[in-house]
Structure formats: structure tokens, C-alpha cells
Amino acid sequence: MAVLDILTIPDERLKRKARPVENIDDVQAFIDDLLETMYDTEDGIGLAATQVGSQHAILVIDLSEDRDQPQVLINPEIVSSDGDFVxxxxxxSIPGYRAKVSRSEKVTVKALDRTGQAFEIETDTFLAIVLQHEMDHLNGIVFTDHLSKLKQQIALKKVKKNR
Ligand SMILES: [Zn+2]
Structure with missing residues (x-):
């Protein structure tokens, strides 16, 4: 396993769209690396393959207090969404910057787990926000893309200062 480098804005690779995974076996080692990379961060609760420069449609999430309950989503798709939540x-990928973002309150997401088994998550908890944030990454979108140009400039400045 290996800890991978996490890309930060304005890296152009964060704008690439992920491609569906065709062979589950080919990505097992990568999933281990993605998880290790997320756990290596101080407070990372989700990480998309896009953030480490990969175009696999894979994301990992762990919202548990002890960080011992990883969720792996391969080829995730939002089936339905409802309501508003800010x-x-x-x-x-944007260290040192936080801001309010408008999202759907409730989402249903379908994906494959790391064994290739299809499953569905229906949630209106914090997980719904994390899922939308991480799935944006797979579409080449970071959360500041949802904000004003001014806020995007502030975010970029913070990241450059923190580097
Ligand atoms: Zn992110």
C-alpha cells in the first residue's frame, strides 16, 4: 500500500472526468492506496480518485468516529435527489478554506462495492452531502465551483499561502 499525493487547486487534473471501472480486480490495489491516503490525512472523511490524479470512477468515505468503517463506491451514480440543504x-484539495455550499438534502446513490456487488444508499444525513461532494470530484468539479468568482479567488489564495 502507498500514500498517494493529493492534488490541490488549481491543478488541471482535478477537472478531469472519471471513467467507469470495467474490471474490479484491476483496481483493488488502488482502492487500498486511496483508503490509506484518506486515513493518512488528519481529518479526511472522503476522497475521490480524481484527487490523486486517477480517472477511475471510485470514491472512499469513512464518517465513523474511529475511522474504521470504510465505504467504497465504484461507478457511483445519483439515482434521485430531493430537497435543499446548505x-x-x-x-x-482546497486546504485551509471552508464555505457554505447549496446541495440536495436527500440523495439515492447506486454503486458497486469493492467485490463488484451492486448496492444502493438512500440518505438525508451528512452522508448525503459527502456523497454529492465526492461525486462532484468524479465529474471534475470542486466545491468552490459552486461559489462566486470572488470566493473562488479567496480559496485559491488560501491554498497558495498554505503550500
Ligand atoms: Zn473534496
Missing amino acids: GEEGCL
Whole structure:
């Protein structure tokens, strides 16, 4: 296993769209690396393959207190969404910056687990926000893309200062 480098804005690779995984076996080692990379961060609760420069449609999430309950989503898709919710978000690719983002309150997401088994998550908890944030990454979108140009400039300045 290996801890991978996490890309930060304005890296152009964060704008690439992920491609569906075709062979589950081919990505097992990568999933281990993605998990190790997330756990290596101080407070990372989710990480998309896009953030480490990969175009696999894979994301990992762990919202548990002890960080011992990883969720792996391969080829995730939002099946339905409902309601509105505004909450503060941060991102490992935009260190040092947090802002309020408007999202759907409730989502249903379908994906494959790391054994290739299809499953569905229906949630209106914090997980719904994390899922939307991470799935945005797979579409080449970071959370500041949802904000004003002014806020995007502030975010970029913070990231450059923190580097
Ligand atoms: Zn992020």
C-alpha cells in the first residue's frame, strides 16, 4: 500500500472526468492506496480518485468516529435527489478554506462495492452531502465551483499561502 499525493487547486487534473471501472480486480490495489491516503490525512472523511490524479470512477468515505468503517463506491451514480440543504464544506484539495455550499438534502446513490456487488444508499444525513461532494470530484468539479468568482479567488489564495 502507498500514500498517494493529493492534488490541490488549481491543478488541471482535478477537472478531469472519471471513467467507469470495467474490471474490479484491476483496481483493488488502488482502492487500498486511496483508503490509506484518506486515513493518512488528519481529518479526511472522503476522497475521490480524481484527487490523486486517477480517472477511475471510485470514491472512499469513512464518517465513523474511529475511522474504521470504510465505504467504497465504484461507478457511483445519483439515482434521485430531493430537497435543499446548505452546509459548510471543506476539501483536501482546497486546504485551509471552508464555505457554505447549496446541495440536495436527500440523495439515492447506486454503486458497486469493492467485490463488484451492486448496492444502493438512500440518505438525508451528512452522508448525503459527502456523497454529492465526492461525486462532484468524479465529474471534475470542486466545491468552490459552486461559489462566486470572488470566493473562488479567496480559496485559491488560501491554498497558495498554505503550500
Ligand atoms: Zn473534496
